[in-house]
Amino acid sequence: MAENIRLMQGNEAVAEGAMIGGLRFFGGYPITPSTEIAEILARRLPKVGGKFIQMEDEIASVGAIIGASLAGSKSMTATSGPGFSLMVEGIGYAYMAEVPTVIVNVQRGGPSTGLPTKVAQADTMQARWGTHGDYIAIALAPQSVRETLDLTVRAMNLAEVYRTPVTLLTDEVLGHMREKxxxxxxxxxxxxxxQKPDVPASWYKHFEITPNFKSPMASFGDGYRFHVTGLTHDEEGFPTNKSxxxxxxxxxxxxxxMRYLDDxxxxxxxGMEDAHVAVYAYGIVARAARQAVQMARARRMKVGQxxxxxxxxxxxxxxxEIFSSKNLEAVIVAELNQGQLVYEVQRLVPKHVEVISLNRFDSELITPAQILNKIKEVR
Amino acid sequence: MAQRSDITHKYLRAKKKFPNVWCAGCGIGIVMGSLIRAIDKLELDRDNVTLVSGIGCSSRLPVYLDFNTLHTTHGRALAFATGVKLANPKMHVIVITGDGDALAIGGNHFIHSCRRNMDITCILINNQIYGMTGGQFSPTTPTDSHAATAPYGNKEYPFDIPKLAMGAGASYVARGTVYHVTQLDQLIYDGIQKRGFSLVEAFSNCHTYFGRLNRLGDSVKMLEEMKKNALPLKAAAKMPPDKVQGKLLTGVFCDVEREEYCDRYDALIQSLQGK
Amino acid sequence: MSMTNHSKPDKTGASHNDSELIDRYEIRLSGSGGQGLILAGVMLAEAVATIDGKNCVQTQSYGPEARGGASRADVVISSGEIYYPKPMQLDMLLALSQEACDNYYHDLRENGLLIVDSHLVTQVPTTRCIGIPFSQLARHEIGNTMVANVISLGAICAISGVVSEAGLIEVVKRRAPRGTEEKNLAALQLGLVEGKKAKDRIRL
Structure with missing residues (x-):
């Protein structure tokens, strides 16, 4: 069997993807079920001249990766719910100061300390609205170990292109599951x-507003000597009160x-073209959905995903567009929480389409059987 | 003085950022002068200097200076600085912070930065109060002093900053005051030169809040009090303990050699890469 | 809101009449914490994925129960794509403790196969059961109780055929702690022999 085929854990795949994507700095704090990511990167980063540091808490971790990113390193941290809650202060800073960073949240049960070793998708809204103020969040969610690797690389790419924090939302099952x-x-x-600036230092504006809204980013030490602050600032980075x-x-x-949603x-x-019922689910739950959809189709039901x-x-x-498919009567939204993305779906379906919530929050996965039963109820 | 002023102006973002936010007579400007003179004397390449600060009056300092400057969230300057330094160990990283920023909300980062011994110079401007938010008591407000949130006198005990930093493992610990400017220049100069974590406490005045709420007079009066109350460590060593009681000890509290974090990490990289 | 208990599969749901499930084999290795069952699950999955070339997902139960209480590793094997990553109805259950047998027997599908440590599991819930004294064999034949998990892997291979013998040998070599390769390989061989004997005995 080929060398490049491995049995790999989801958390290992984050580390593998990070190395492939060019990660050079990881700052983190141990927390179940994300810790393997830090452990692997502690071993691998120094081998390529990268830096790993275990900080005193999650607030410091996100601070350190922002500092490192400003100094020019591709930077990442990994955590789980309670740690993510501490990080949102720094993540907000990274939105405001437009610092490329990747935050991996291996979701576990909450609220609070909750269920360290059990799966949940209850941080879905936190990934969007975790920190105060107005901002647009980017969050990606893989469904398999290989996709975890791919989306880690993509999260790093998006962070660099759009100069923004990107959250990778995985979960306990995906993080610990081993897959080919x-x-x-x-x-x-x-x-x-x-993208680095190519203008002389005197012309450089760290937060320049360009026609395409992308501004080149110098690093500390490149000779541009810019100012960075979490205060609302002008194009040069200096605090402003001018409306x-x-x-x-x-x-x-x-x-x-928002200009780049297509990207x-x-x-x-x-199977949405002729589906009567659609199942909407992300991450690990999407696999139960896929299984259920296959089972429903074996029973000659027109079900899409x-x-x-x-x-x-x-x-x-x-x-x-997707939800205006002509035969669609209902969308089942399956989530490992008490209903979060279901409100997003409700907002986007035509009036005649029923939105049905399928929730599980007892620390176990939604099973294909549960989804199939829901599909049957609709039909 | 004229010559000194020239040096200062060389480093100011004069056209962009002035007037500053500080009250007339504030000691923070004096610390800024000392910092500039120390950097100038060290002939540091300003592209390789990053000033990092948190939130508060003191943390506004970096924005006025023409270096790489990073104004972070409250208490987190040292955490951000740790990332900058480790990612680029050639960078001279200087943290400007205050008593509330470094010791209350940032207390955890402070002790762990001392312990970790990364080559960061932390200039902690101690004016014994939260100035920017209007005079609430801080971790260094003396017991029984008055503050906006201690209207009947402060019931808590203050931190002794040098002891805290030494206990946590800083390599270089010193205290100066904004009255003793020549000494402060030297302490900051030595702190930047020190390879390892250095903490320079710059004792300063907040006549607007701390002075007013405790009837200590204007900034001149507070500086005069500083002059009277300061006692160099060397002189204190020769005095009986009862004479030292209540004095503000100044000078170098500790200056030890410990291998620096980034050096140790670089050695690890070298050995892993078989160089 | 739907809240079913995952440990008791919903009989109205998945059945093996579903075409997508024909090429899907689900095994649970269960027992007490410390019996090396999660490692055995990883070894089984690694052999299937990296040497036999099939698709495979291995999950496990962590948490307080992993310390001394019931412990389990699940492996789903298919030559096609695996959608749902956890077992829906077990094809095979290995139980190395009475508690594990009692807890998980109900997850076994109708014609599923139960393999127990005949020394540790004295009350079996079905006659469709293979008993092999893994822990006793480990102690007396190999001289190390720690290899009971590897013996059971050999038995699973001989009985189910979902993993190749060559694959397991390779993975045991890879994963065995240095200096214990011989013992572990001997344990695997013993498991293969005992598994074959048991299979012939019961004539499934």
Whole structure:
């Protein structure tokens, strides 16, 4: 059997993807069920000249990766719910200061300390609205170990291209599950590095508002000597109280993402053309959905599936198209929480389409049988 | 003085950022002058200097200076600085912080930065109060002093900053005051030169809040009090303990050699890469 | 809201009449914490995935129960794509403790096969059961109780055929702690022999 085929854990795949994507800095704090990511990167990063540091808490971890990113390193941290809650302060800073960072949240049961070793998808909304203020979040969610690897690389790419934090939402089952993975060949996955300025230092504006809303990013030490702050700032980075500059800054934060939904948003659909019922689920639950859809089709039911790979931002237009499929009568939204994305779906379906919530929050996965039963109830 | 002023102006973002936010007579500007003179004397390449700060009056300092400057969230300057330094060990990383920023909300990062011994210089401007938010008591407000949130006197005990830093493992610990400027220049100069974590406490005045709420007079009066109350460690060593009681000890509290974090990490990289 | 208990599969749901499930084999290795069952599950999965070339997903139960209480590793094997990563109805259950046998027997499908440690599991819930004294064999034949898990892998291979003998040999070599390769390989061979004997005995 080929060398590049391995039995790999989801958390290992994050580390593998990070190495492939060019990660050079990881700052983190141990927390179940994400810790394997830190452990593997502690071993691997120094071998390629990268840096690993275990910080004193999650607040410090996200601070350190922001600092490292500003110094020019591709940076990442990994955590789980309670740690993510501590990180949102720093993540908010990274939105405001437009610092490329990747935050992996291996979701576990909550609220609070909750269930360290059990699966949940209850941080879905936190990934969108975790920190205070207005911003557009990017969050990606894989369903398999190999996709975890691929989306880790993609999260790093998106962070660098759009100068923003990107959250990778996995979960306890995916993080600890082992699966056959073909390690990508060198050059198989696209790796994107941040765009550096090519103007003289006196012309450089670290937060320049350009026609395409993408601004080149110098690193500390490159000779540009810019200012970075979490205060609302002008294009040079200096704090401002002028409403015209405030408007420009916050509009830029929005537009730099919303103008590129077609690039950022990945949605997988299957059999939606003639589906009477659709199952909408992300991450590990999408696999139960896929199984249930196969079982339903074996019973000659017309069932489709929608799987958001990019959880945030929502590509409203695309979803509206998908859900306006002519025969569609109902959408089952299956989530490992008490109902979060279901409100997003409700907002995007035509009036005559029923939205049915299928929730599980007893620390176990939603089973294909549960989804199949729901499908049968609709039919 | 004229010559000194020239040096200062060389490093200011004069056209962009002034006037500053500080009250007339604030000691933070004096610390800024000392920092500039120390950096100038060390002839550091300013592209390779990063100033990192948190939130508060003192943390506004970096924005006025023409270096790489990073104004972070409250208490987290040292955490951000740790990332900058480890990612680029050639960078001279200087953290400007205050008593509330470094010791209350950032207390955890402070002790762990001391312990980790990364080559970061932390200038902690101690004015014994939260100035920016209007005079609430801080971890260094003396017991029974008055503050906006201690209207009947502060019931808590203050941190002794040098002892805290030494206990946590800092390689270089010193205290100066904004009255004793020449000494402060030297302490910051030595702190930046020190390979390892160095902590320079710059004792300063907040006449606007701490002074007013405790009837200590204007900034001149507070500086005069600093002059009277400061006692160099060397002089204190020769004095009976009762005479030292209540004095503000100044000078170098500790200066030890410990292998620096980034050096140790680089050695690890070298050995793993078989160099 | 739907809240069914996962440990008791919903009989109205999946059945092996579903075409997608024909090419799917589900095994649970269960027992007490410390019996090396999660490692055995990983070894089984690794042999299937990296040497036999089939698709395979291995999951496990962590948490307080992994310390001394019931412990389990699940392996789903298919030559096609595996959608749902956890077992829906077990084809095979290995139980190395009475508690595990009692807890998980109900997850076995109608014609599923139960393999127990005949020394540790004295009350079996079905006659469709193979008993092999794994722990006793480990102690007396190999001289190390720690290899009971590897003996059971050999038996699973001989009885189910879902994993190749060559695959297991390779993975045991890879994964055995240094200096214990011989013992572990001997344990695997013993398991293969005992498994074959048991299979002939019961004539499934």
């Amino acid at each position: 993975v073909t390690i990508p060949e060198e050059g198989e996955l696209e790796i994107i590095n941040r 015209v500059e405030i408007l420009a800054k916050l509009t830029k934060l929005r537009n730099k993402i 950022i948003c990945q949605i997988e659909t299957d 929608v799987r958001p790979i990019t959880i945030w931002p929502s590509h409203d237009k695309k979803y509206k």
